[in-house]
Amino acid sequence: MASAVVARTWRSTPAESIEAGLAELWREIGRQAPVARAVMSNLVIFRNRSSAGGRRLDSLAEGLPIEEVVARHPSRMILIAHEHRRVECEPVAAGIGIVTFGPPQARYGVEQIAVQASCADASLPSIVRRIVRGDVPTSVWWAEDLSQVPPVPALVSMGRQLLYDSSAWKDVRTAVLSLAPIVRNRRSDCADVNWRRLAPVRQALVHAAESMQADDLRHADVRIAHRPGETALAWLLGGWLAARLHWSDAAAPAIEEVPHADDVLTLTCGTDSGKLTLTLTEQHVAVSRRGHPSFTVAVPRESAGDAVAAELRSLARDIGLHDTLGALIRRFSAGSL
Structure with missing residues (x-):
């Protein structure tokens, strides 16, 4: 401290x-x-x-x-x-x-x-x-x-x-x-600083993807719903998925705001037979998929000052963030929203 x-x-x-x-x-x-x-x-x-x-x-x-x-x-x-x-x-x-x-x-x-x-x-x-x-x-x-x-x-x-x-x-x-x-x-x-909040989400998705085929993820119907005020976080998640899975603009996830929602964001993907649902709250990330065990990942508690200081101490380029921004730049430059 x-x-x-x-x-x-x-x-x-x-x-x-x-x-x-x-x-x-x-x-x-x-x-x-x-x-x-x-x-x-x-x-x-x-x-x-x-x-x-x-x-x-x-x-x-x-x-x-x-x-x-x-x-x-x-x-x-x-x-x-x-x-x-x-x-x-x-x-x-x-x-x-x-x-x-x-x-x-x-x-x-x-x-x-x-x-x-x-x-x-x-x-x-x-x-x-x-x-x-x-x-x-x-x-x-x-x-x-x-x-x-x-x-x-x-x-x-x-x-x-x-x-x-x-x-x-x-x-x-x-x-x-x-x-x-x-x-x-x-x-x-x-x-x-906002990107740091997606760290447990990315960790949970990488773990969940171990039981899924890459092609299933690339061609899945992906939707991201978020509460008011979290538009940027939802787009960062969508950009990260696009960068990791090499999506085209046509395959990019649907992103929508849900009025009065309590959860920070919810991601759903896949068909009914193997649908994956991820929910981010202030306390944890919960992941469920039909036919597979559910699991949670804790969300670290971090003050604004802690987050800024941690970024200042980091000497390495955040490749994940830069790839995410690159994917979003290509999407927005092409006129896609």
Whole structure:
């Protein structure tokens, strides 16, 4: 379990004085008690300035599990609140802070930087480049709905990883297609917090498929029903099946929302004589098939901060997610819904 927050120190600063201001903050908290500077990576968090509203610099991260994340994966947090304009410009405001964790004898701190910028997208890399540490890797956390605020390629390409949460998508097709350039150039890895929720589902389906013929699955009538708010999760499952079974668009599963449903999603496939039903709830995955024993797979309990920190720690490309996105990109590019 991560350490509890002990103290927060925050102040506004001119953008050109960020590093000098952080150095002074470290000196101030070091006079109070010994503290270690902890940093494993740069974590660049993108927020649209309009969605951040009129918040003060020190509250731009409200609604995000920032401190939970950096307690588990210490990072220099760089929050960019961006308002798109056609002209190149400098940051309009900046703030810096240090959050300390742990007991007095083992105290450590992480740096937080917030920048407000009203500028062209092309200006963002130069702003970020001045404040990232060059000796550690960089991840970009897109804390917006990709269907409403598409990723800025020049900013995403600065990181080894693009982190996002597809559960926030209002339009799955638009969001998936916005990721197409990133998936195709393979320069940055995609990491979807929502995708993690399908891990027990994929595990259960792989186990169930051991008693089924591949051709039976490829040609089965597959349907995915989901509760309101889980459209992206249902499409991710459909995309994963399409990638694994090499389905054509014509063979893709039927996906529908069920009003007032309690279960997260339900997948059915096969004929009446050998019909398979999989149900995902908040607690478990239940699988039943006629003529075969039923079984369940537990759903791990994971907070939002745990999930984000786990993705930041992962150094390997998630091939399953990239294949799934590739299948969905092909489907949506062809105009199929």
